[in-house]
Amino acid sequence: MAQKDDQEDEPKKVLYPLDPNSYQILDEIGRGMSAIVYKAICIPMNNSTVAIKAIDLDQSRSDLDNIRLEAKTLSLLSHQNILNAHCSFTVDQSLWVVMPFMSAGSVQSIIASSFPDGLSELCIAVVLKETLCALAYLHDQGHLHRDIKAGNILIDSNGSVKLADFGVSASIYEYNLSHGSYVSSGSSSLRFTGFAGTPYWMAPEVVISHSGYSLKADIWSFGITALELAHGRPPLSHLPPSKSLFMKLTKRFRFSDYDKEDGKKNKKFSRAFKDMVGLCLDQDPSKRPSAEKLLKHSFFRGCSKSPDFLVKNLLQGLPNVEQRYKEAKIKGQFSLDSRSEKDDQEDIMEGEKVKQRRISGWNFNVEGFEMEPVFPGEKEEDDIVKQVRFGGEMIIQEKGGEQSDVSCHSSPGQDGAFCNVAQDISNVDIQNLAIGGENCEGGYNKEVMLKGLLLLKKSLEDQREKVVNIIVSLGGGVDDERSNEEQLKQMNEQLRIELENEKGKNHALESMLQSFKSRLSNE
Amino acid sequence: MKGIFKSKPKTPTDLVRQTRDLLTYVDRVGIESREPKRDEKMADLGKLIRELKSILYGSSEAEPVSDACSQLTQEFFRENTLRLFIVCLPKLNLETRKDATQVVANLQRQQVQSKLIACEYLEKNIDLMDILIAGYEDPDMALHYGAMLRECIRHQSVARYVLESEHMKKFFDYIQLPNFDIAADAGATFKELLTRHKSTVAEFLSKNYDWFFADYNLKLLESTNYITRRQAIKLLGDMLLDRSNSGVMTRYVTSRDNLRILMNLLREQSKSIQIEAFHVFKLFVANQNKPPDIVSILITNRNKLLRLFADFKTDKEDEQFEADKSQVVKEIAALEPKGNEHEQAG
Known part of the structure; x- marks a missing residue:
């Protein structure tokens, strides 16, 4: 089992070696477009287990500022529900980020492997509460996560829950050096433009982006994640993840949306849970509660289970991360149904380029991702966002018709x-x-x-x-x-x-x- | 001691004063002190600095109020508070360090009666830069001091001081530190120093041309470290292509040593490096007064170069790049040997 170094409030930071020869790679446990995640041991640290995310730097062509900011964010955050990096260093063209190994893997992979119809409400409450603590801390620090989903919530063998993958996270206190402009004037008015995240979990204002997005976009994704945990997958994930569809469909997520998809299963959820999710999924970002406020919601106030609860109810009999990854890889090769599983596995501790691939989840084999990404690179996405600035309702009324240009995106x-x-x-x-x-x-x-x-x-x-x-x-x-x-x-x-x-x-x-x-x- | 806080601190001025008092105390007693109430005071200090931050940045409930900001700024620089912030930073806990860093960063941009009083303060206390820069040698402090430093060098006079100091030489090592986050932070500062204030940079580069580019070539462009080479070639392009550095550029592209290094970078495996190298290489070719030895190197390698450019592409279509490329190809194809040298294609 993984040896975890418990980080106390003011940890005397354990210094991990900055040299690849001190680590021995055991197994691949995740893969994305430009990053591979390994399980490894750190030899001089009593062979303690770690996870290493190896990011191929040459794949990110633009300047490396994003990667720099991610590394900085990771090393300056300190919270029990946030997955930190022990250290990071370059090895040839790769950046190695050494992290604690979360031996139970992502919640999404746990669901895919053992709970295809979703988790029990008690488990959901524990997982979400811990996640929300992380989110409240992040937001308090002025960071957006921008990619909240079960694939980025990791669990350790002792039941502790950590939020991971800051590959697309942004800070509201970072100044934009290249333009010398001040991004921030006050958190309430902070607006980010740009396009990041995974479509199914994206808030409508992020998809449509007439207003840019704020901390509240994370709250939306949190609500979608709640549904994901409850049902085993995010709403509408049976549809291909195209942006134009989402622009319309983000308007009406209900619990009942699942009825059509899996009519037989009739899961009952408490009123508190439904109410909590409903608050998160308000169309109007300003009406969604802050993470801090959400923590006080009766759904979470009622939840006082210890991490042991997850060990007993979620982790028992679970195949280990390596096995799950291998299984999903085999399944994923031929199954058209594999996108959620694959997605998750690749997300275990995700790489920053991955968002592009995630979006093209409809393509089921690796070559396919490169052949036909549903959304092109980030920069173009920005343009798209500009082009589709019609606002929710208008879009549907727009007389479209024949003159359509071939590009679906625009x-x-x-x-x-x-x-x-x-x-x-x-x-x-x-x-x-x-x-x-x-x-x-x-x-x-x-x-x-x-x-x-x-x-x-x-x-x-x-x-x-x-x-x-x-x-x-x-x-x-x-x-x-x-x-x-x-x-x-x-x-x-x-x-x-x-x-x-x-x-x-x-x-x-x-x-x-x-x-x-x-x-x-x-x- | 509670007494101070009985009547809740209200004005930004009060907050700064109380912060300063506590920092003075922290500075005096040291980190290992077992003095009674020390923990309590540290906690109070953390809260105060957080309040300063929320005045400057606003909070989820409120936008920052410019009046409060300028009161705070004025009181802050009226006395030596910035020095205390910097000196005491290692004694604060992580969260307070981050808040303090953001406070200091923000203050660099606050104007009081349309004056940047932070700049005036720093000019009189320029030795603070020495502390901040040395922070790169301390893994615990590097990112905090680095962030402060980058804000301070927004002031042209402060940047000039750093550029002209001995510290400049150290940056060549800092940007290659093994800790990626620290090295990358130093890299960002280095880039800022060499690109932000055009006239100062141009002056620095022409005055320090010899040692600077010797070090730049040897330590950065020819480094064994991929990331160092990649960032260095990008920055070199940014510097040389800047109009204000045209004098330096003209000088740079007459050196056969520089050309040799650039041609090696063109042959790298890494596409990113190749492309950045091209943007510098094209300057050698475009130079209308190419020295004979440059011409002869280009002619000697003509076939290799043309072959290289034949399938040299960016990932995304880039018209400018294609135009530059065909211009370069044309120039190279048309080169005639100068003087007595003979063309030896091969």
Whole structure:
């Protein structure tokens, strides 16, 4: 079992060695786009177990300021519910962040492995309360977490709960050096622009971003996380994570939203719990309670269980982190249904680039992530955010129609929805191809695949229904079937034209290259 | 001792005074003191500094009030409070250190009657910079002092002092400290020093050209440490491409030693380094008065360079980059040997 160094209030900080040779890597326990998390031992520290997040620095092309700020945040935070770094140092092109090893892994991986339908309300209360303490501390320090979700809540073998992954966190006290501007004037008016986090958990104002976001965006994500713990996954996660959908759908999260998805299970939750979640999921950020205030909510006041409670009720009989990671990896390879599990596993202690990949969770194999991210890089996202500044209601009323440009990301309203359908379909092809490819080599699990395909079908049907609804709401309901098809045809045509254009460009480039070559050989 | 706090402190001026009194006490008794009430006083001090912070930054309930801020600032710099903050910082606990750092940082930007009185204070107490810079040698203090330091060098006169001091040489080591967070913080300060105040930087670079670029090449651009090379080449580009440093740039691109280093960086595995190196390399090529030895190096390596640039791309489409690249390719392709040297493609 992991040896934990207990950090007292004013710890005499144990100095971990800043040299890779002092560590022995045992196992990979998580992987993201630009980071891998290992279980390792620190040899000079009595072989104590640690987790090492190795971030590939060359993957983050822009300057390294984000990584610097993350490292700084980590080393200056000190709270029992926050996962600190022991130290960090560079090894060639990687940054190694040495952290305590949280042997029970993330709450999401625990759910995926042993509680697919969600946790008991008592367990939820304990986990959330500890998380909320961390959040209250962070907010008090002027930090936003920006990626609260079960995948970032870690549990140790002794039942202690820690919030991790500050890869996308931002500080309201940091000054923007490059522009010399003062980000902060007072916490109540603090606004962050930029786009970070994971779609299912994102607050509406973050998705739509006409107001930037404040500490209250974390509260929204906290509410979604509560639902995630209760049901085993976040609401609407059966839909592909596209931003335009979210712009509409973040408007109506209810407990009842799950009814359609898993009708058979009829879980009962207390009034206090429902009330607490409802407060967090208020559309109006200013009406959501602060973390501090939320801690006083009756749902948490009633909760006085010790960490032992989690050990007995959550951790018993759980496969260890390494096993779970391996299992999820195997499952994830062929199962279309794997995105939540994969997501989680990759999130165990997450890398900063990962947000891009997370968003493209619809793609189920690793190559797919690179091939077809649903959202492109961060910078472009900023642009998108600017483009889709229509505000919630307007978007749906916007007359979209034909002129849609092919890029799903920039087209607002139902255009986006149509695009999504088209995109999903193209994804299916890719996925089928990929499966075909795998099939030749190693065979595949029919059952898993069938299950996955059925799920995909259902998701597509859901999508279709959404599209139909939008069409109906625009008064175009009669021959929706055809118009839908036409839309797709048009989309197809446009994509084809674009392909031609690309080919043309390619050709031009090639001939340019030729001329260069001939010029060179002439010299 | 409770007496002081019986009537709740109200004005920012009072708060600063009480803080100063307690800091004076902390400064005197030392950290291991078992003096009675010490813990209590430390706790009070923590609360006071937190109150100062919430006046300056506002809180979740209230925006900062400019009147209160300027009262606080005035009282703060009326006496030697900043020195006490800095000197006593190691004796405070982590949370109070962070608050204190944010207070000091904020005060650098507070104007009283449209004057930056923090700047005036620092000019008279410039030795405080020595303490802050030396903080990089103490892992416990580095990030706090580093954050304060970066705020202080926003004042041009303070930055000039640091640039002209012996400390400048130490930064070449600080930015390569094994602790990533500290090294990165020192790197941020170093960059700020060399980019913020254009005229001061230009003056510094031309006066200190020889030792500075010798060290820069040897210790940074040719470091064995990836992150050092990457940050150094980026910063070099930022400096040389800045119009105010054009004199320095012109000088830099006439040295064959510099060209050799840049060409090595162009060949790095790391795409990020390659691309940053290109932005400096292009200056050597674009120079219309290339010395003969530069020309001959370029000609000797012409084929290799052209081959390299043929599949040299940024991740995202970048028109400017492509334009620069084709310009460079054109220039190199058209180079004629100068003087008696012969072209030896190969």
